[in-house]
Structure formats: C-alpha cells, structure tokens
Amino acid sequence: MLYITGDTHNMEDRSNVSAKNMKLCCAEQNADYAKITHLIILGDFGVPWYNCPVDENGIHPTDGEDRHLLKWYNQKPFKVLAVMGNHDNYDVIEKLPKVKMFGGEVLKVSDNIFYLRRGEIYNIEEKRILVLGGARSDDKAYRLPHESWWSQEEWSEDEKEKCLSKIKEGGGEFDFVLSHTGTSKGIACTDSYFLNEENLAKLQEDSTVCFNDKIDSMISYKKWFFGHWHSDWGYENYAESKYVPLFRMGILV
Numbered sequence: 001m002l003y004i005t006g007d008t009h010n011m012e013d014r015s016n017v018s019a020k021n022m023k024l025c026c027a028e029q030n031a032d033y034a035k036i037t038h039l040i041i042l043g044d045f046g047v048p049w050y051n052c053p054v055d056e057n058g059i060h061p062t063d064g065e066d067r068h069l070l071k072w073y074n075q076k077p078f079k080v081l082a083v084m085g086n087h088d089n090y091d092v093i094e095k096l097p098k099v100k101m102f103g104g105e106v107l108k109v110s111d112n113i114f115y116l117r118r119g120e121i122y123n124i125e126e127k128r129i130l131v132l133g134g135a136r137s138d139d140k141a142y143r144l145p146h147e148s149w150w151s152q153e154e155w156s157e158d159e160k161e162k163c164l165s166k167i168k169e170g171g172g173e174f175d176f177v178l179s180h181t182g183t184s185k186g187i188a189c190t191d192s193y194f195l196n197e198e199n200l201a202k203l204q205e206d207s208t209v210c211f212n213d214k215i216d217s218m219i220s221y222k223k224w225f226f227g228h229w230h231s232d233w234g235y236e237n238y239a240e241s242k243y244v245p246l247f248r249m250g251i252l253v
Helices: 019-028 064-074 157-170 184-190 197-205 207-218
Strands: 002-005 038-041 079-083 098-101 104-108 113-116 120-124 127-131 176-179 223-226 243-245 250-252
Touching: 002 019, 019 250, 064 113, 104 120, 120 157, 157 207, 184 197, 184 207, 184 243, 197 207
Parallel strands: 002 038, 038 079, 079 113, 127 176, 176 223, 223 243
Antiparallel strands: 002 250, 098 104, 104 113, 120 127
C-alpha cells in the first residue's frame, strides 16, 4: 500500500509524516498503517539540505539535523521515496548512486530512502507511475545559489526530451502521475485566484508548469498527485478530482 503526501521541508514539516499524522489519515480512510509499504513525498523533501559526502551507500551528513532525519527515516517500517522539488539540494542529489528499482532507476540516499528520478516510469505496487518533479522558486532572490537554491530545480531540455521519448516508447497510459508543482488546471483547484485567465497565465512563467501541461495533454491517467502549493484540496476532493494537491494529509492507494 502506498501513502502519498506533500512537502516535508527537511525538519520544518516532518510532522506531516509522523506516525501520529499518518495513522490519523489511515483511520479516516479505513486503512491499516501497518500495511504501508512505501511512503511517497511529493517534493521538497530536503534531505540532505546541506552538502555532505556521498558514496555507494548514500549520504553521510555532517549537519546535525540532517543526521537526525536520516536516522529517523531509516527507522520507518516502510521505504521512503521522494519526488524532486525546488527546495532540494540538487548538488548532492546528482552525486547519489543509481540503483535499479521498480523497473527503472532511483537515486539512493540510504538503504531505506530513495529519490525518484524526473522523467522516469516505475511500477510500484503494480501501479504504473510517471514521475515528474521540480518547480521554479519564487523566493530565489532571497536565497544563495548552491546553499539554499539550486538552478537544477527546473528541467533541462535534455531531461524533457528523454522523458517524452520514454512516454512515446512505453505508451501514455498510467495509473498515477507524481510531480512537485502541478498542471495549470490542477493548480487552479488550490486557489480561486487562478480561475482568472490573466492570473492563470502567470503560471506559465514556470517552465515546469508548462512541461506538466504538455505531458497532461499527451497521456491518460487516473490521478495526478502534486505538492508545492501547500494545499490539501486534493485530500478533501479526492473522489471527484483527477488532480490531487496534497500537503499535510496523505492519500492511501
């Protein structure tokens, strides 16, 4: 059973994936916490946040909070899988060892923690899943390059081409899409501000939203899960909507 939820931001919002909060969401969905096999975080995982040594076993944090989180997640009774967000340390992520898993490649943080690669197609719990990720940071003017902001947050053209090729080769039917920011239509669900065409057009300034919109027009799927917007609209409207924005709450599938 998969448990899918929103951003955790290193230490800041890790309570989103505390046993207490996850068990509450399980109870509301008549599900058994003990049957969760994989926790999926929809970007802005933020582990590690600080640069650190990396080898074939994963990361070796030097920062105290990163060390604490690594131990905390390693003790979880299920695998932890993270989509790449915009507040993630891409300099470290790019050094992580590649491991074959779910019919594709993942990036190993530790024996229990893995980043899902952008543009990869996985089979997890017999679900065919397309993983996207990334977003443009609106606050990058207040952040430091390679310390609290990374330009790799937006896809390169090469990444986009490889993703499109995989979809064309493997077929465009999926059970789920996982991303960090959403599509234009999905984001509009989170805030009536974006129902205005002029405001909606501002979303197109993010190349990741544009790419998500392009993917949305090419494929078929049951649900598209995304974080970034700090909204649980998708939790409240899960039955009716194919777009599922999440933050503190989790959906079980």
